[in-house]
Amino acid sequence: MTVPHRRGFETQREEVTSVELPVEGELPAWLTGTYVGNGPGQFEVGDRTLGHWFDPLAMVRGLDIGDGVTYTNRFVRSHDFVFARERGRVRTQFPGTAPDRPVWTRLRQALTGEFPDNPVIGVARIDGELAAITESPVALTLDPDTLETTGRTDLTTDLDADLTLGHPHYDPWRECLVNLGVSYGRATTYTLFRRDGPATAPTATVAFDDAPYVHSFALTERYAVLPAMPFGLDPRKLLLGAITRRTFVESFERFDRPGEFVVVDRETGAVATRNRVDPLFVYHHVNAFRDGDDLVVDLVGYRNQRAVTDLTLANLRGESPSVPRGDLQRYRLPLDGGRATGETLRAGHMEFPVVDYPRVLGRQYDHVYVAEADGESALPTRLARVTVPDGEAVTWREPGTFPGEPIFVRAPDGADAEGVVLSVVLDGENDGSSLIVLDAATMTERARAPLPHRLPYGFHGQFYAADDPVRSMA
Template structure:
């Protein structure tokens, strides 16, 4: 595919052109025996683009990249496109058919999660998630047994206490914002319609033990856009108020408390929790942009992202901001057992905007993962683990060593590009020895393009 003028069509972002299956992959180091399951990451990988120069990175067909670990071995690596109807036709395969929302037909490209025994590929904007089998083959679109009122969301949170799934769904075509809760039976049991003005992009949300945080910010869908594809622009809307909504989990739409904040955009919160001292404060760590989508139409642009701590004071009706790190970071994660609860540690990708990271090898790409950062939020310290200067470090997923181990007792997994091989490794780090040598490097036979989010899917939970 020609796309010399579009940075998201070349270098580390360039799509791969075929699916790959490989068995018994080579490993440097030792894969911990406790790692029994699959690491799966989703991301855009268009099979065909009519106008590469106008290609919008967020609109690429979703491709899953999965690695099966068992018994200290890397049994297989698979890359698979999600088979929407359009993708199946392009591949010359039988159309799976299934439910749709507003006739949207899109291969989800943003995240992957397991819920109620199903592996789901996720995307935002009103499209349905797609179910996958254990080998990453597409089962078909999934509507929660007919109970999903519209689309789902790119980001969901499974409450570690109840095992229920929570999300904030929105739709660009028929504007709505919905807080949804799915029970462990895989059916939507709760829906709250949240009135908002216009078409805000609400990529993620935050969940605490008692509240839902809603990010209504100045990035919106351009009404001139016609849908998922090259003409699918996000824009910064000057003058649009920025506000944080606080909804009690069991509250109605009228119970949302809206708090004004400075204009900004938030793609990804790290975690949120209620302060334990009885003050009624909510603490949320998140990655904040001063402005975003102000220039280009092919991918994110704007101010560098930075990790902040917001303290939400409902009694005073205000949000206090504190900068945690001035370095450009994104894709924050925590131990999944600490979601909605106080946590000490967090992890993020260090982006290539850092002054000592060289990206001249891929001109035009401003933000490529160049390393990982581990935060000790209790002590206010951090460690950095750098990789090749060309970048190519993906989101780090934390995997606990066991169900009852300490918060930092486990491993971090991330796809990391190896320029010497022109291919990607799955790097496994000991979270307690963050700066040390990786526990293991699994050598994939191909490059995994820069993508979005992943998950560890254990065989036993």
């Protein structure tokens, strides 16, 4: 018997274009635009099953919402995808899967920093074009209507960086993208930069003796906050892995030092403070804002590096997968450099925090949307609107289903609602998926549109309103 949650970790090879979906319920008349998501599509290459949740070949999925809902999905035609489909082999070092290449090729890739271009994390508008992104030096551009891959964009232009993060911010104050570039060498360097059209301008550089892994960062009008925690890569082991076939995940470890938040002053380019903190691992930040003499940073925090190393497909496909618990946490960072203090706002297995972005970015706010487990599963089984800082929640849940990232869409002024939350929900028992539309205040269902096939669990997406091209989340 198939365990329902496993369906989210199974390949979907079918691609469709502009399929009109049946709609149950009533879509708000003001809801017009396109939701574009990204995530795994194919979990095998040749006769190999890929090793880690971050390895599968990327599939973008688009839902155009207006009078109805039209659905399109496409694999991203990266170099990694083409190599896998044509040769049945893994081209580059995926996070949990070694490449199927001769040892001299693997050594060349390690020494020259040839990273995967399989863009499986999310999407963004870069230089006016829709693009699929990951932790890579390139983005793959997409046709906004068909989602076909149209080209490649160099994300490291004018930067001393090997790659960039898969979670760029949109800066509403300066109307540009802000991201971090990473350079590996004797020291690991993170470069904060802004991208305004094709022009890239570094604004600050932070160096580390070790190689901390940073997946995302927090942003305010004045500051950027890097979670420089003692979890990351041993570059020597990774380089040796070119011979031994040791992977990124197998080279991921805990360092013998405290954790710290590095606060960068965006106006001067200087490090404003380094606030020590008990070690924690961070994938996603919620928000950050100034509160008196402190900088407040909200995030989903984990205890250690198991947040990365436990996400193997062998584990996740098990009957009772061991998924590390992420809590909604708040940290206060004294701007005089004192030690950071933290508290848990809401405990439990939760992820994919989304706020009213970028409206509340860098400002005090009162709620966040998350996907969380309800105790019967370590994987998300409900969506929650969580008030902060008290941690109380209003939730949506449907037995037997597994919701994905909640995307908030604000209603225009004068509408009959605050907004809606969009999510693609997996029905593992019936091998199907649906787009659901929830009232953002009450978390009650307003409409749903069943898809023509099941989609694997996705990672991140954006909603682009028809009259507003600004992204809906970090």
